[in-house]
Amino acid sequence: MNPFQWVRAEILRSAWRRGLYTPPDRRVLEGDILPELARDPTVTRLLFVGVQWYTRHYPDQFGGKTFATIDPDPEVARLGGNPHAVGRVQDIEEHFPGLVFDAIVMTGVIGYGLNDRDEVDRALGACAKALRPGGWLVLGVDELRPMHVDPSASPASRQFEPRPFGASASARLDVAIPFKERWHTFLFWQKKARS
Template sequence: MNPLRWAKAEVLHIAWKRGRYTPPDRKVFEDEILRAIAADDGNQRILSVGVAWYTKLYSTPFTGKTFITLDVDESRAEYATTAHVVGDLRDLERHFAEPFDVILMNGVIGYGLDTADDVDRALRSSAARLRPGGLLVLGVNEEKPTHVDPAAVPAHALFAPAAFGPWSEGRVTIAIPFRERTHTFMFWRRR
């Protein structure tokens, strides 16, 4: 990355962390993806994995629905605005008996799930707690050094890529001004 691009990326990243800038991938996630999921009456139980200051409004479009957050770090519970569980995505069966219609995993792979085994276990656990045909939304930074391609682990076979909104191929890559350069959303349905 050239020095000017690096400096711009750092300034925008600091602005984002201070709540003064919303990156393009977050805008797509919040304004398009979450709203489309909320508008579907078949999506009544939603699990959002990972909480932070910037996820506080994720539950807003889900009024009247069950929106649960999960994070392995108990100090993050302060950012949850709805029902929250402190727990590990790789062990969903320990925390939830009922299936979900949607599981959101945005920014989890490469930020805690850093090995192929971690990602495989997380996908298996998600498949076990999604209803048949349920939606798994993965948001990944493919250029991050700790990125693991979810389509390269065995558990990906439990899902099928699915068209979602305007993205007929079941994925969309958004350019971002940070070091990672892109953020990709993948839409998979449980088989």
């Protein structure tokens, strides 16, 4: 990233914090992916992994549905959905015993705390266990991030199949972003009926 791009990225981050700008990948998540899941009558229980100031309004569009959240940082618990668990995605079962989800959205977590191949595999295994057959796992990753781990290389990924999602009719969506990661990739996977 050259100095001009770095300054531009910092200005855009600051504008985002002040509500004056929304990054392109957020626009896709907030304007396309979450509304598509909220509209889907087969999705009544969703788990959103990883909570921040900019995700606090996400439960709003899921009125009448369960929008659960999980994050190990107790500081962000007040920004979560209902129910919210202070914990790791690898331990979903322990935090939401008996809850079967129709969709799990995990954006910006791989490479942002979930950085180890074995832990990514555990996380994907826990998601597969918590989802019903046919349930959606929507992953959002920054492939150029040094800590990125390719989820498709994980043995637990075999319990899912990539499936076209929403209007993009594609199982993979690359969105250019004005930050050093350069693009954000959404992967749309469905839990196989039998794995």
